[in-house]
Amino acid sequence: MSGFVVKGWCPDAWRPMMAGDGLLVRVRPVLARLTGPQVEGLCAAAIRHGNGQIDLTARANLQLRGVAYAGWPTLIEELQALGLVDADPVREGRGAILVNPDWCEGDDTHAIAEELRARLAELPELPGKVGFVVDAGPAPMLTHAPGDFRITRAATGELLLRADGRASGVAVTRFTAVDALIRLAHWFVESGGCTAGRMARHDAALPGWANGDIVPAAPVVPLQPGTHPIGAVYGLPFGRIDAASLATFDCAVRLTPWRLMIAEGVAPAPAIGMLLSDSPILHVDACVGAPACPQASVETRDLAARLAPSIEGRLHVSGCAKGCARARAADWVLTGREGAFDLARHARAGAAPLHTGLSPERAVALLGAC
Incomplete structure (x- = not known):
């Protein structure tokens, strides 16, 4: 596979990355937790300086999308005032610490x-x-x-x-x-x-x-949407949340690497764009795709949502061979290439395909969706 650029680094607040919809600014809340005032301030900043779309990443970070170069310095000042960005860029870059959300x-x-x-x-x-x-x-x-x-x-x-x-x-x-x-x-x-x-x-x-011989304990099952001892767990399809929806929470929230968010101290209640029960769409990985990503040649999430109810196992729909949405192999992977999809089995994005040059309709037919 070709046609994509390996950046070799992850964006953060001080080193934003240009995407198809503007700058991508990553925020690493301390212990993956935002207080109520931080939630309010972050959402206001995302709307004021970006396009109001926020992504929850596999490292339990938040990415503000659609930020303009002209607004980025002010955004950083506001995030610093909220305690969400370190004033030292070096220290900010070293703060990739993922914690057990419990x-x-x-x-x-x-x-x-x-x-x-x-x-x-x-x-x-x-x-x-x-x-x-x-x-x-x-x-x-x-x-x-x-x-x-x-x-x-x-x-x-x-x-x-x-x-x-x-x-x-x-x-x-x-x-x-x-x-x-x-x-x-x-x-x-x-x-x-x-x-x-x-x-x-x-x-x-x-x-x-x-070089020791002590092995880890058996892992526990990760969180599920619904009631939690801390509060309520919400599922975010594809890890995306609208800032206006997130701003309706007036409580602290905890972020997880599974596209789930914990709202502290609240009972489960419906929220726009979020799920309170398990759903096939929460078991599908799909990057933002075209046109929001300049390296993707295909739209990804509409197709992923269409396929989700009919796939057994894990599905990964990637806009290019980088596979940003999922680093590990999936049961089925569709990789965008020159405006069409390649289909592989038990593989990562960009792996040798079983079928090439698929349209979305042909991919749906092959994977047995309605």
Whole structure:
């Protein structure tokens, strides 16, 4: 596959990325949580400086879409005032910390993530897509979420530091976990990991102190839309939410890597553009597609929504071979190429196809949709 550009970095607030609908500005709320005033302020800024469309990413970040160059400096000032963007661009770039969304104040996940945030300056210069996972609840919840350095619960009940791509790791405590993680990050750089770009692709042998045989505990099933002990869980089709709809929540919200959002302290109630029960559309991955993405040659989400009710397993509809919406293989994947689709099975976007040059109608016919 060809016809797309690999950027090699992820956008953030200080390094926005140009898309087909304007600048894409990524916001990383602390511990993936926004207070009520932050929700209100963020939504107002998204409407004032962008097109009002917000994406929830696989790293539990928010992306404001359609931002104009002229409005971007003011947007950054407003986000800083809300406590949603760090004044230091370097520190902002290092803050890719994904946390178990069920954390409670003072628990292991909260304590470790807060310490890591306070010590970001001690990290080496890492590739732009490298991230950290703090998943220290009673059982792992973020096993399949993206991350390179993972602190999680071990099968023995203790805490575990594990390099992504390795099946096991070494025991740590809430008081030693960040020290060990920072040490491992320095080893990654010193051993040539920046060339590989990600820990899972770095084939150097781990140092002896980090090469343990402790395995993670069995993962728990991720959240589902509906009632939750913290409040209400809402499903966001394709991870998209309209700022005007989000602004109707006058409570704190927590973000997840599964296109789900937790509204704290509220009972489930209907909300425009959001789902309170499981739906086939929540099990389909589709990027924004054309025309919002300049690298996509096909529209994606209308087709994905049309196919969702009839697909068994996971469907991925990608506007190009980059596969931004899903890094892992799907049961079925449609990849856009020169205005048509290629269809592959048990594959990632851009894989060798079973069928090529498909129109949306032909793709629907092949996949058995109505």
